[in-house]
Amino acid sequence: MSTAYVNGRYLPKASAGVHIEDRGFQFADAVYEVFAVQDGRLVDEDGHLQRLERSLDELSIQPPMSRKALTLVMRQLLRVNHLRYGSLYLQVSRGVAPRDFPAPQNLTPTLVMTVTRQKAFDAVAARKGVNVITTHDLRWKRCDIKTVQLLAGVLAKTEAVARGAAEAWLLDDKGFITEGSASNAWIITQNDELITRHTDHAILGGITRQTVLKLAAENGLKYEERAFSLAEALAAREAFTTSSIIMVRPVVKIDDTQLGSGECGPFCRTIIELYDSYLKNGFSA
Numbered sequence: 001m002s003t004a005y006v007n008g009r010y011l012p013k014a015s016a017g018v019h020i021e022d023r024g025f026q027f028a029d030a031v032y033e034v035f036a037v038q039d040g041r042l043v044d045e046d047g048h049l050q051r052l053e054r055s056l057d058e059l060s061i062q063p064p065m066s067r068k069a070l071t072l073v074m075r076q077l078l079r080v081n082h083l084r085y086g087s088l089y090l091q092v093s094r095g096v097a098p099r100d101f102p103a104p105q106n107l108t109p110t111l112v113m114t115v116t117r118q119k120a121f122d123a124v125a126a127r128k129g130v131n132v133i134t135t136h137d138l139r140w141k142r143c144d145i146k147t148v149q150l151l152a153g154v155l156a157k158t159e160a161v162a163r164g165a166a167e168a169w170l171l172d173d174k175g176f177i178t179e180g181s182a183s184n185a186w187i188i189t190q191n192d193e194l195i196t197r198h199t200d201h202a203i204l205g206g207i208t209r210q211t212v213l214k215l216a217a218e219n220g221l222k223y224e225e226r227a228f229s230l231a232e233a234l235a236a237r238e239a240f241t242t243s244s245i246i247m248v249r250p251v252v253k254i255d256d257t258q259l260g261s262g263e264c265g266p267f268c269r270t271i272i273e274l275y276d277s278y279l280k281n282g283f284s285a
């Protein structure tokens with residue numbers, strides 16, 4: 001049984017809970033982060049905390065505590081759970097209030113954290129390619145804020161699983177792929193150029209995305225941050241998808257089109273190896 005953190009208390013996860021009038025539960029008036037944990041350490045902790053602070057600020061939700069205090073609580077939660085490999089989920093809602101649309105000011109935010117155990121990142125196993133489907137991007141116009149309002153992503157991913165795929169890549173009204181339901185989307189063109197969509201309000205600025213771009217730059221790989229269409233993706237030499245949970249995962253089929261040989265290609269293999277050494281070197285290149 002794992003231990004959860006809820007508003008200052010460490011509780012058995014099964015009996016931990018929040019108030020039914022919590023605005024996170026009633027209105028999805030809440031933001032979250034998922035940190036990967038490797039060898040007992042939070043991967044890209046600073047990047048995740050910066051994004052959390054930005055999400056809170058964009059929605060004028062009070063930070064639940066200082067950054068320093070938050071990092072101490074996160075470390076304590078890893079300790080009490082003896083967690084070496086897995087992830088830490090952190091959610092901050094605006095707080096508890098009688099159900100009414102206008103957001104009250106100065107509520108005490110609700111802070112919840114849980115952990116999930118996972119295997120260590122395995123660079124060989126990570127080469128196993130996955131299929132993705134494409135579907136319409138039904139989300140709101142501020143996908144850059146990491147809110148718990150995830151229903152469109154839930155529906156897209158459910159459709160992907162029902163169609164035998166691991167992820168859904170989302171299409172905007174112009175036929176461009178924005179990102180995955182819970183990951184950032186990447187292609188490698190026939191000219192060996194790495195492409196991922198530029199960040200704006202249409203996608204979440206993934207922390208893994210940021211790290212992969214840094215690793216690409218440091219290792220002299222050509223890349224461009226720009227929108228790419230479904231047609232371009234189907235004609236790609238390789239593709240992959242990234243998130244804190246899956247890290248780097250090759251995409252070998254998009255809808256009914258197989259990419260290349262249908263296996264992890266050389267470019268993607270390089271990215272996986274770079275990411276693996278990044279993890280092994282304590283999150284520095």
Ligand SMILES: Cc1ncc(COP(=O)(O)O)c(C=O)c1O
Nearest residue numbers: 182183184204206207208243244
């Ligand atoms: C919509 C969306 N895009 C991208 C990502 C990847 O972000 P990160 O690499 O920070 O986990 C996620 C992760 O949950 C996501 O939900």
